[in-house]
Amino acid sequence: MQSFEGIRVLDFTHVFAGPFATYQLGVMGAEVIKIESPTIPDMIRKEGADAALKQQGLGVSYLANNQGKRAITLDLTQKEGQDIARLLIESADVMVENYTHGLAAYGLGAEQSLEINPMLIYCSMTGFGSSNDYSGRPAYDQVIQAMSGMMSVNGEVDQERLLVGPPLIDYGTGAQAAFAIASALFQRTRTDKGQVIEVNMLDAALIMMSPLVLSAMHHRKSPLKTGNSGSRPGYCVYRCQDEDLMVGAYSSEQHRKLFEVMGLDESVTELDQSSHIYTFKFEQEIRQALHSGFLKEDACHWETILNEQDIPAARVRDLYGVIEELQSRRNPGSQYARLDGNALTMPIAAFSYQQGGPEFNAYCARHGEDTETVLSELGVSYDRIKELKGRKVI
DSSP, X not given: OOTTTTOEEEEEOOXXXXXXXXXXXXXXXXXXXXXXXXXXXXXXXXOSSOHHHHHTTOOHHHHHHHTXXXXXXXXXXXXXXXXXXXXXXXXXXXXXXXXXXXXXXXXXXXXXXXXXXXXXXXXXXXXXXXXSTTTTOOOOHHHHHHHHTGGGGSXXXXXXXXXXXXXXXXXXXXXXXXXXHHHHHHHHHHHOOOEEEEEEHHHHHHHHTHHHHHXXXXXXXXXOOOGGGOSSTTEEEEEOSSSEEEEEOOSHHHHHHXXXXXXXXXXXXXXXXXXXXXXXXXXXXXXXXXXXXXXXXXXXXXXXXXXXXXXXXXXXXXXXXXXXXXXXGSXXXXXXXXXXXXXXXXXXXXXXXXXXXXXXXXXXXXXXXXXXXXXXXXXOOHXXXXXXXXXXXX
């Protein structure tokens, strides 16, 4: 049995952060019902590398976070659409929304929804939170990278402010939301009460930068950017004969082993360990010696040698190279097809269980594909469904 079997989640979210949060519940067995506008579907349905899939509303970017969800359409601007949403809320355990201004205007805000179902876990996801000067502002990952200061601590020292490439904040926010919801579901087993959760992207960004935030607060200025040079001579990128190598020697013991492997003179590499954050007397000389040493062999050689000595190190691979090299070594059970009759697969979770772990037995649904089925399950008659469809409520 999976952890969330029997749990119904209403997904009023779009783009990445919200859909990833509900997707994480889905991989653990929850029934997730994605609710979209009949006329304006989640815009990510039209995003991704495959042009044909984008035309079908099943873009690769959409597939990444929406497998296994039932897809229905509701026009929340119409009373009938709101009434159906309330029927769904009566049957739900969790409701997640990331509308810029929330759902209260439709009679579906947290307070209104918990009046319908006091056991409901209601999670609102925003860019900046609901009780500050920035509340109600629209936000995407890149905007929060700028707002949070993340861009100011990324990149090389003399480089312009630099975005982190992947949608890190979206996924970090989604993971925070999924954890908050899972915790609230556990709490409900003890209190028999619902819960209202707020998760915002700005706080999620700051959480992911916690050590840097504390450093900035202590020094009253932003930490210096270190780029690929790193904060220690053994904790940075070096060029080898063929490609770059990321060396991860952080502790004094790891540095000592690194210096032994690389044959550096002890007088040059003497460590001052009088404090927890130790210093090097000849840091620039050490960096130059390591630079010269790594150029003598290829990166694969050094990756193997250093790891054998318990010194973290890895060739700097490109993304597709990693997929080609490592995909076959991953747990086959973690790779699931997203579309019926399509060979495309993606990993579903970063963890596994001995029993009842992440799993799927359904593909991605097209826009509104499950509307009639879900409404029928709520007791809505065939004639009423036909009428609602004619009025574009669904």
